[in-house]
Amino acid sequence: MIHDVAIVGAGMAGASLAAAIGPRARVLLLEAEDMPGRHATGRSAAFWSETYGGPAVQPLTTASGPALRDGGYLTPLGSLHVGRAEDDARIERLLADFAGSGVELSRVDPAAHIPGLRPEWVRGVREPSCAYIDVAALHADYLAAAKAAGAEIRTDAAVTGAGRRDGVWHLETRAGLFSARLLVDAAGAWADEVAKLAGVAPIGITPYRRTMVQLRTDPPAPEGLPHVVDIAGNFYFKPEAGGRLWLTPHDESPSAACDIAPEEWDVAVAIDRLEKVVDWRVEAVERRWAGLRSFAPDRAPVYGFDPKTPGFFWCAGQGGFGIQTAPAASAMAAALLLGEGGVPEGLDAERYGAGRFPAMR
Template identity: 65%
Template structure:
């Protein structure tokens, strides 16, 4: 069977785009692992923040917020960005960055929201709109949507090579397939997939990010916010009964791989945490690492390749791929199908995220 669209990668990027396309096209979703979402999607810190990713990502996040809320995927949390007196310039720049965007931010004393916060942490910006995301259900619902609309998902089907004449001939570990359009939604493997298809890479760089689950004394109080350093050296969020997830906010450039946490990064995160609050760490329950992949300008890429117009990029989502997925998938599907953006994402600018901006 020849498909209209074959998508390499069934993480959140590929699954959400496939779900948007499947009602209008014959869609094949190819996953290299034995289950979708094994890498970045399954290791997400799982929160939705309008400021995360910066002001050029924020329109995608904000547009996705209403769609996520409508599906019941969000739960209130709030976020607090904190700094020391010496970081006043960073706080001011952060507030200025989002002025006029509609994102609600207010300067507060962080001690009002974080019991046990050490005295030197005097600066805070409250972002009340930040919420938890039910990542597992969101991803599963996209995959179910693909199947319901007649799309096909094949796991353990990593792309080996592809060549195009009248259409794409795609060789995978699960067999050979044909499609008119080939979508690269391979995350950290985006550039290797492009090369395997005879398409020039964009310079998509994977980075390792470490996260751990802790039990602390005191435990995070009910209603505690997500907390992030304005200088980007840590964040944590409450998670379930008496636990928190902590990250050193690391970005370690690496090759695409099954990323694993390094003991040094775990130790760095704990040391930084202990310099912020006087809480005692009772137990390190779990640690993991995931890959975040960025284009050279750190914005996502959605659109047809400039030199191979039947090759479509859906990559470079960094750490904000899940929180932007609903709007990004609608935008990418409209571009791929040549349709007008629907009203839920009508204010987005597809050119901002087009691969044409790289001028290859």
């Protein structure tokens, strides 16, 4: 059977796109691992923030908000951007970047929101719309919707070769041979590798390691604590169930695409940075993990047909914001892929197209 669309990668990007186009196309969803979402999707820090990813990503995040709220995937959290006196320029830049965007931001005294905050942290900007996001439920629901619409989902199906003949892609995978008229690269950290297998010039999608730890602290993370992010980009932390804290040193270490693991040095750096912000004592590191966040050279996601290779569609470079943008991004990608129009209002599809890179023109 020749499928209409083969999507490589069944993480959040691939699953959401399969759900969006499933009612209108014969879809094949290929996943290299034994289960979907084992890498970036399954290792998410699980929050939704309209400022996360910057102004280029914000329209996708904001446009995704109604679907995520209506679906019950968001739980109120709130975010607080904090800084020291020397960070005034960064605070001003944050406010200027989102002025007129509809994202609510207001100056506050951070000490009023963070018990035990050390005295040098005197600048604060509140972002009340920030929320927890139920990543597992969202991903599972997309996979279920894709399957209900008739999508064929194959795991343990890493692509090992691809070629296009007579308008059809012929795919060699570890699960067998498949054919499809359109090929979507939603392979996350492996996006450029998949492109090369298909004879497509890579964009320069680079994976970066991001470390997370779960801590038990004394006192426990207080009830009502918001997501707290350093305006200088050196950490963020958020409360979790049972008074636990999720913390990252906001590291970005270039990596090969792989099953990434945390480095002990990065765990130590994370704790050191936390202790410079609050006077809480770290009692135990209960969990540690790492994920790969993959970026295009300009750090904006890539959605659209390759300008040089017919039938090859990019759905890549989602960085750390692919989950929070999934509803709007998949709707936009579906409209572009099927050529049926209907790009969500307020989104400029050309802003995310592959043709914006000089090497792709």
